[in-house]
Amino acid sequence: MGKWFVFGLGHACDNVRDGEQHGGFYTQDELRGLVGYAARCGVTVVPEIDLPGHTQAAIAAYPRFGNDPATPLEVWTHFGLSRHILNVEEATVRFMCDVLDELVDVFPSPYVHLGGVEVLPDEWLASLAARARMAELGRTDPEDLVGWWIRRLGTHLAGAGRRLVAWDELADHDAPDRTVIMAWRNQARVRAALSAGFDVVAAPHTAMYLNYPESRAPGEPLSIGDGTRPRLPRPPLAGSGLRLRPGADRPARRPHRAGHRGTGQPLDRVRPDPGPC
Numbered sequence: 001m002g003k004w005f006v007f008g009l010g011h012a013c014d015n016v017r018d019g020e021q022h023g024g025f026y027t028q029d030e031l032r033g034l035v036g037y038a039a040r041c042g043v044t045v046v047p048e049i050d051l052p053g054h055t056q057a058a059i060a061a062y063p064r065f066g067n068d069p070a071t072p073l074e075v076w077t078h079f080g081l082s083r084h085i086l087n088v089e090e091a092t093v094r095f096m097c098d099v100l101d102e103l104v105d106v107f108p109s110p111y112v113h114l115g116g117v118e119v120l121p122d123e124w125l126a127s128l129a130a131r132a133r134m135a136e137l138g139r140t141d142p143e144d145l146v147g148w149w150i151r152r153l154g155t156h157l158a159g160a161g162r163r164l165v166a167w168d169e170l171a172d173h174d175a176p177d178r179t180v181i182m183a184w185r186n187q188a189r190v191r192a193a194l195s196a197g198f199d200v201v202a203a204p205h206t207a208m209y210l211n212y213p214e215s216r217a218p219g220e221p222l223s224i225g226d227g228t229r230p231r232l233p234r235p236p237l238a239g240s241g242l243r244l245r246p247g248a249d250r251p252a253r254r255p256h257r258a259g260h261r262g263t264g265q266p267l268d269r270v271r272p273d274p275g276p277c
Contacts, residue, residue: 031106041277046165047107050115051096052086052149059084065092067123067130083120088133088145097156104160111180112157113165116150116173119143147173154179171196 026034038045056076059066063073067087076082086092103112121142124130130145137148147170154164154176166175168183171193175181181193182201193200205212213223 028102028106035107037277044109044111045107046109046111046113047103048113048115048165049099049103050117051153052146053081053117053119054115055086056082056084059086062095065089065095067127081118081120083122085119085121085123086149087127088124088130088148093149093152096153100153100156101160104157104162110161110163111165112162113182114150114153114157115167116146116170116175117167119146121145144173146170147175150179151176165201168193171198 035045055065056073060073060075063069063071065086066073066084068084073084086096100112124142124145130142133145133148134140134142137144139145150164150166150170151174157164158176158178163178163180164176165180165182168181168185168189170179171181171189175198177197179198180201181198182203183189183193184203184205186204186206187202190200190202190204211223213220
């Protein structure tokens, strides 16, 4: 099971694509090679499976795990959000637990990221099973079913000795107490998650996402913002004791970026185990 971007890489808000197909999958042996290479370089690979949204590829392969099994789906082939999400049946939860069992067998990381964001609830609103689940939980907001999904899988991961990681939206939807919240939106979300008692990783997209442009140079690889060229993201430095080095965005000063950013290769074409670090 794999995903393909058949119209090329590029952000939904931009008008630039590279015109190439990207996608496929790694075998478990290839992933173990990647994990081993990272470990030799002092890096822990934290796997992420975004649930219960961003799962159209799984539903296309296994329609019974969707909310409308009679309607055939194709694998999502472009950037954006699909309205097709996992259902709330126990059989679907068991399937995802089986997937996580295979995941933790490949990735020794003590953390597993389950995403939990960008879930369009339309199918749940129309689903008798989802509405029955909400009534069972005493809830009226279908987005609370995201928290239900994450709690169920988080409990399963805890039984395997792993700790759940989720995006900051989950802090508002009953994430388990020991969840590590990755705050991707802004510093207000960092403060809110900390105030709620969660351990937090600050990962603001404006400063930390590697698929944003590093400079306005014409030779920059395709990135989010290529269609409009917004201002370059800069981390907030006030009070941090850090300062930007003039010219640090020149290619000669950033030779160690992996994958698409540093080598000019899309990440789906980087060898899983390049050898000694």
